[in-house]
Amino acid sequence: MLTIGFRTLKTALGTGISLLVAQELLSLQYFVSAGILTILCIQPTKRRSITTAFSRATACVVGMLTGVILFTLLGYHWFTIILLFLLLIPILVQLKIQEGLLTSTVIIFHLYLEKHFSLAFLWNELQLIGVGVGVALVMNLYMPSKEKKLLAYRQQIDRNIQRILKELGIFIQEGDTMWSGKEFMETAEWLAEAKDLSLQTVENDLLWKKDEHYLYFHMRERQFERLERMLPLVSSVDLQVKQVAFVSDLFSYLSQHLHDNPRATYNHVQEVRKVLKEMDLPQTREEFESRALLYTLLNEMEQFILIHLEFA
Helix, strand or coil, X not given: CCCCCHHHHHHXXXXXXXXXXXXXXXXXXXXXXXXXXXXXXXXXXXHHHHHHHHHHHHHHHHHHHHHHHHHHHHCCCHHHHHHHHHHHHHHHXXXXXXXXXXXXXXXXXXXXXXXXXXXXXXXXXXHHHHHHHHHHHHHCCCCCCCHHHXXXXXXXXXXXXXXXXXXXXXXXXXXXXXXXXXXHHHHHHXXXXXXXXXXXXXXXXXXXXXXXXXXXXXXXXXXHHHHHHHHHHHHHCCCCXXXXXXXXXXXXXXXXXXXXXXXXXXXXXXXXXXHHHCCXXXXXXXXXXXXXXXXXXXXXXXXXXHXXXXXX
C-alpha cells in the first residue's frame, strides 16, 4: 500500500505555495526556482532546515555577485562559466556552504540567460530566494512528536536487556538452554534506531537542550556493550563450582531490579562479592580459573550498574 510521509506532504505543499507566491502574487521571472529552493531546504529536522536554508541563501548571493563581476569583465560566454565555477566552488567550500552550489548555479544561469545585470534583476532573484527559503522554513516549524515511538523503544530495549540478564543467569547455572539469543540482535538494532530518532528530537529543539531520551539510550547502549562482553565469560565458566549459584542469582536480581535505584543494586553486588571473598580458597587449578572468571563477571556487573548510576 502506498503511503505518504509527513515530510513528503510538507515538500509537496511547500513547493505549491512557493509557486503560488512567486508566480501569481509577485509575478517573478523564473518563478519555478522558488519551488526548487523550497524542495532543497525542507529537511528532516528544524536545525538542519535552518542550516540548509542559510547555506543555500548565502550561496545564491555569493554566486550572483561572482557572476556579475566575471560576466561584466569577460562577457557572457561559455568559457566565463568555466572560470566562474573554478572560482566559485573553492569560495563556497572555504565558507563551508558548498551544499548551496546547486541553488547558486540556478541564479547564475538566470544571469547568463538575461545577458545583463540590473537592479530589477537583483530584486527579482532576491525575492525568489526569500520566497523559496521562507516557505521551507515556515513548513518546517511544525514537526510531529516522536515521544510515543521513543517510549516504545525504551520499553522494548529494557525488556530485552532484562531477558538477556535472566537467560545468562540460567545458562551459567544449568548450561546449554533452548534460548536462541535473538535479543542481542534485536537490541543492537533497536538501540541504533532509537538513538537516530532521539537525535532528530534534539535537532528539532531550537534551544539546543540535551535530550533525556538520547542520554537514556546512550546509557543502555553502554550497558549492552557490557552484556556482550559477559557472554563469552558465561559460556566458559565451570558449572560445578559452587560459587556459580551466587552469580546466577545475581543475574536474576539484576534482571528484576533493572529500573530500581542503582545505588541499592550496586550495594547488593558488593554484598555478594563479600560473601564470595570469605569462601574457602580454590583447591585445584580448574576451580581457580573458574572462580577468576566469576570475579571478572562480577567486575562487569559492577560496571553495568555504575553506568546506570552515572546516568541517574
